[in-house]
Amino acid sequence: MRRITSVILLLLIVLTTQAQTAREEINANRQLSANNYYAYSSPTGRLKAPPKGYEPFYISTYARHGSRYLIDPNDYLFPKKVLLQADSLNKLTDTGKRTLEVVLQMSDMAEKRYGELTSVGARQHRGIAKRMYANFPQIFADSAEVDARSTVVIRCILSMTSECLQLQAMNPKLKIRNDASYHDMPYMNPSDKKLSNLADSEEVKKARKEFEAKHIHPGRLMKVLFTDDAYVEENVDTVRLMRRLFDIAANMQSHDTDMELYSLFTNDECYDLWSCNNVYWYLTHACSPVTDCLMPYREAELLRNILDTADGALKDSKHGATLRFGHESCLLPLVALLELDNHGESYPDIEKLSEQWRAYNIFPMACNVQFVFFRKKGNDDILVKVLLNEHETKLPVKTDLAPYYHWKDVEGYYRAKLAKYHRI
Numbered sequence: 001m002r003r004i005t006s007v008i009l010l011l012l013i014v015l016t017t018q019a020q021t022a023r024e025e026i027n028a029n030r031q032l033s034a035n036n037y038y039a040y041s042s043p044t045g046r047l048k049a050p051p052k053g054y055e056p057f058y059i060s061t062y063a064r065h066g067s068r069y070l071i072d073p074n075d076y077l078f079p080k081k082v083l084l085q086a087d088s089l090n091k092l093t094d095t096g097k098r099t100l101e102v103v104l105q106m107s108d109m110a111e112k113r114y115g116e117l118t119s120v121g122a123r124q125h126r127g128i129a130k131r132m133y134a135n136f137p138q139i140f141a142d143s144a145e146v147d148a149r150s151t152v153v154i155r156c157i158l159s160m161t162s163e164c165l166q167l168q169a170m171n172p173k174l175k176i177r178n179d180a181s182y183h184d185m186p187y188m189n190p191s192d193k194k195l196s197n198l199a200d201s202e203e204v205k206k207a208r209k210e211f212e213a214k215h216i217h218p219g220r221l222m223k224v225l226f227t228d229d230a231y232v233e234e235n236v237d238t239v240r241l242m243r244r245l246f247d248i249a250a251n252m253q254s255h256d257t258d259m260e261l262y263s264l265f266t267n268d269e270c271y272d273l274w275s276c277n278n279v280y281w282y283l284t285h286a287c288s289p290v291t292d293c294l295m296p297y298r299e300a301e302l303l304r305n306i307l308d309t310a311d312g313a314l315k316d317s318k319h320g321a322t323l324r325f326g327h328e329s330c331l332l333p334l335v336a337l338l339e340l341d342n343h344g345e346s347y348p349d350i351e352k353l354s355e356q357w358r359a360y361n362i363f364p365m366a367c368n369v370q371f372v373f374f375r376k377k378g379n380d381d382i383l384v385k386v387l388l389n390e391h392e393t394k395l396p397v398k399t400d401l402a403p404y405y406h407w408k409d410v411e412g413y414y415r416a417k418l419a420k421y422h423r424i
Contacts, residue, residue, distance in 0.1 A: 033271065036281070038364040054376045064363060065159040079241055140171055142173060144319050151180065152181065207283060289346050300337070328363040369386065397413050
């Protein structure tokens with residue numbers, strides 16, 4: 001009887017965990033509200049072993065750069081200017097003054113480093129390389145070849161360097177080739193004018209504006225920071241200040257610092273600001289009906305490169321790796337295009353989106369997609385599994401070996417999907 005009771009309790013715990021809403025998850029861990037600023041979390045749990053006789057021999061990845069400074073100088077300079085001006089007129093509360101001190105320190109730290117990789121970001125990629133090597137040692141055995149490519153952006157190049165140096169340290173015999181060239185940008189960070197215009201359409205702007213009007217309420221925060229309501233009304237862009245302070249607060253997890261600004265915000269404000277960012281990324285990069293579910297095809301050429309490169313590697317029958325380093329603006333639509341788990345589905349009601357699609361599960365700093373290939377001696381049937389942030393995923397293809405899939409079925413599905421898009 002006691003054993004039955006224990007099993008029932010365990011099931012209840014599992015079901016409760018699975019049923020957590022986004023609001024509950026963010027209340028339990030505010031860092032999640034950072035969304036694409038969320039610092040990569042090392043995975044827990046073990047990967048499922050391949051079918052008997054199969055061994056990994058090739059891996060193909062696309063990874064986002066690691067944690068970084070904010071990119072736009074005004075992300076720091078705007079709140080700095082607003083708070084300094086108010087302070088000069090004695091319009092800041094004690095909390096406002098403490099906030100100004102933090103903003104000044106962060107602004108000084110970020111000067112001439114906008115968008116650059118931080119030490120946290122470098123560690124994230126070293127950790128990913130360590131686990132990749134430990135999970136699939138056969139791929140990196142002996143003098144295996146590693147072809148690593150990056151976009152031409154320095155944070156991506158340094159992320160590639162961190163990962164490759166870690167692999168080289170674990171096996172000095174590896175033959176690693178690094179490259180970062182405009183030659184590869186058409187697939188590493190593609191630009192499709194038609195889809196970019198669609199993402200910036202009046203329909204998308206209207207949907208975002210209406211959603212944000214319902215969910216961004218800066219009034220309480222302004223009273224915490226300023227002593228004079230009339231001054232705020234006449235001189236402060238309250239929505240912009242709230243969002244920029246939240247960005248700084250959210251991105252502090254990208255740094256080795258004990259400074260924080262999250263305490264400025266309530267649980268509801270963290271959730272609402274996250275939900276606005278979640279809606280933005282869904283409308284502009286995922287399978288939204290507002291954009292006719294076309295945004296994932298931003299990464300059509302990246303997927304084609306993954307398929308073509310895999311075909312070439314499988315023909316050579318050598319063990320090795322193809323590593324790509326880029327941006328979340330590429331990885332998110334790639335995940336949607338691949339239809340990993342539920343991330344490629346279309347949801348019509350953006351007010352309910354947070355309970356159906358949560359971007360922080362897809363694209364934290366250093367997020368990555370790994371195609372891992374397996375073969376069995378004397379058997380031509382190549383198996384593949386796809387990891388998202390080092391977790392096994394479900395593909396939109398039938399299989400009798402989940403989370404492993406027959407490569408011929410996977411490739412056939414995606415080739416057909418790409419062909420269909422190019423006929424639109």
